[in-house]
Amino acid sequence: SSLNELKKAGMQFDTLAGQISNCYETREEGGSVGWMSLNEEENEHLDLVLPPEARKEVLNMSTKPGDIVMTKSSRGVHLVQIADVMVDVRKMTLTKPKPNKVIDEASPTGKWISKPKKLRGVLGGALGDNDNEKDIVTDLTYKIETMGCQMNMADSERIEGQLQSLGIRPIKPEEEKDGNKNPDLVVLNTCSIRDHAEQKVYSYIGPHAKRKREGEDVTIVVAGCVAQQEGEALLRRAPEVDLVMGPQFANRISDLLEDVSYGNQVVATEAAHIMEDSTKPRRQSKVAAWVNVIYGCNERCTYCIVPTTRGVEQSRPVESILREVEELVSKGYKEITLLGQNIDAYGRDMIPKRKFSDLLRAVGSVEGLDRLRFVTSHPRYMSLGVVDAVAETPAACESFHVPFQSGSNAVLEAMGRGHTREKFLTIVDRIRSRLPDASITADVIVGFPGETEQDFQDTLDLMDEVVFDSVNTAAYSPRPNTPAATWDTQLSEEVKQDRLRRINELNLKHAAERRARMMGRTVEVLVEERNVKVPTQVLGRTTHGYIVYFDGDVDELRGKLVNVKIDTCKTYYLSGKIVP
Secondary structure: OHHHHHHOOOOOHHHHHHHHOOOHHHHOOOOOOOOOOOOHHHOHHHOOOOOHHHHHHHHHOOOOOOOEEEEEEOOEEEEEEOOOOOOOHHHHOEEEEOEEEEEOOOOOOOOEEEEEOOOOOOOOOOOOOOOOHHHOOOOOEEEEEEOOOHHHHHHHHHHHHHHHHOOOEEOOHHHHHOOOOOOOEEEEEEOOOOOOHHHHHHHHHHHHHHHHHOOOOOEEEEEEHHHHHHOHHHHHHOOOOOEEEOHHHHHHHHHHHHHHHOOEEEEEOOOOOOOOOOOOOOOOOOOEEEEEEEEOOOOOOOOOOHHHHHOOOEEOOHHHHHHHHHHHHHOOOOEEEEEEOOHHHOOOOOOOOOOHHHHHHHHHOOOOOOEEEEEOOOOOOOOHHHHHHHHHOOOEOOEEEOOOEOOOHHHHHHHOOOOOHHHHHHHHHHHHHHOOOOEEEEEEEEOOOOOOHHHHHHHHHHHHHHOOOEEEEEEOOOOOOOHHHHOOOOOOHHHHHHHHHHHHHHHHHHHHHHHHOOOOOEEEEEEEEEOOOOOOEEEEEOOOOOEEEEEOOHHHHOOOEEEEEEEEEOOOOEEEEEOO
C-alpha cells in the first residue's frame, strides 16, 4: 500500500523510509545516504548502510534521478532512490585555447604576443590575474536575450540564477541607454523552431562580436536549441563566441564559464543528465513561476528539431518538484505552471513508471497554492485521467493547451504525430464533458509538404467543430536534420501564406466568440503586473488564461485574487471593474 502511494506521488520517499526502514543509521534522516562515487575507494563510509555488493549492483544499473530500485546485501533488502546524478561537465565539453594579443611590456619595442585571455572578475576575481589587481573587475554585468518557448524562458531564469551566484549582475536599461556601459557577458538563449533561426543568431551576435574585435573585454555565450544544433560549427562562423551550450547545461553555466575564464572556447552539447539546480532561478515574475517537470522529447515528428536539440526525455523526481513548488509558495508565488516539451510523458522513463495525472494531483495539493497550470500536452499520450485530475483538483486551472497540428489524418500520419483527428476530438469531448467552460488552446501547422486543399479544409473543419480559445498558427518551414525538409512535395510560399491568412481569420473569429461569452460575468482574476499601455490599470488573468485589464494600483493588488465584472470583450483581452 505504501509503495503504491509512493508510485502515485501520494507519499514521498523520505516518509516511506521513516515508516518501514530497519536501518537505524538512516531512518531518522529519511533514508538519506549521501553521494555515492564511481570510485569505490571513496565509498567506504557507506559500508555500514549500503554494503559494497549492493552499491556495485546499483551503480551497474541504468538509472536516472527519481528512479527507485531494489537490491540485496548481507544486511538485507535495500530500496534505493536515485536522488540526483553529478556530472563532470568538463569531461563532456570540447575545449580549445583561444589566443588573444596583448603587449609584451618587457619588450623594448612593445611587441605584440599571444596570451590566453581571462574573463576578469568571474568567481569574485578568483580567476583574474592575481599578479595585477587592476585586471579584476568587481562590477561585472550580464544581458540575456531569450527567444522561443516557455522552456527557454525557464532555462534563462536558471542561467540568471547561476550568473548572479557568481556575483554578476543584470545590466540596467538606463546604463545601456546612456551609453555609459555595455554588458560584460552576453547570453543569447536561442530557439530553432522558426525559419531563419540561425540567421537571427548571427545577426544578434554581430554588434557584440564587433565590440570584441575592437578590444572590449566581452564574453559571448550562445545557449539553447540553435547552440545544440550548430555546435562547433557556430564557432567557425562566429569565432568571437566564447561558449556554445545546449539546453541541458543551463544550470551548469558557472562551471563552463570557469573554463572560458582561462582563455578557452568551450562547446557543451553532449547528452547529459540534468542535475538539480544548486542555485535558484531568477524569476521574471513575482506572482507566477515556471517549474520544469520533464526535459527533452522522445517523439520523432518529421517536421520537428526539438528531440535533436533538447535530447531524450528525463523526468524530474517528484520530491524535487514538490520541494521547488513548496518553496515558491512560501515566497508568495500564487501560480505555478508545470513545464514539459511533452508533459504527458512524465514518469514513463522512471523506475517504477509514474503518471502525470498523479503528479498534477500531488502538486495541486500543496498548501497555499492558488493556481496550477501545465504545458504542453500531446494528444498521443494525454490520458483522459489528466482531464479528470484537473476537474478534481481545486488549484488546477480550467485551461488546456493541446496542439493538434492538422485536422487531416493523412497529414498527421506524414507528420509522425502518432494520433488521429478522432483521438484529438475524444480528448476535447472529455474536457467539454467534465469542464464545460474550460479554455482549449492549440498549435497548428499549415502548408506541410503534400498537404492538399482538402487536407487544409479538414483542419478548418476541426477548428469549427472545437472552436478554440486561441491557436498558435504557423506556415511550415523546413528545419535542418528533419525528414520532412528533404521531401519533394514542398508547397510554394504563395500557397502556404494563403492558407496561413485564411486560418488566422478563422482563429480570430473563434477567439472573439469565446471571449464574448464572458460579457457581464464576474470572474476571479490573479493580478500580475501593470498595464504598460495604461499605467493606471493592472493586468491579470482568469483561470481560463484570458488577459483582463482594469483600474487599480499594481503595488496594492499584485499577487491578489480579485473579482472583476467584465464589461468589454475584445479578441484577445477582457476589461472590467473590481466588484466586492
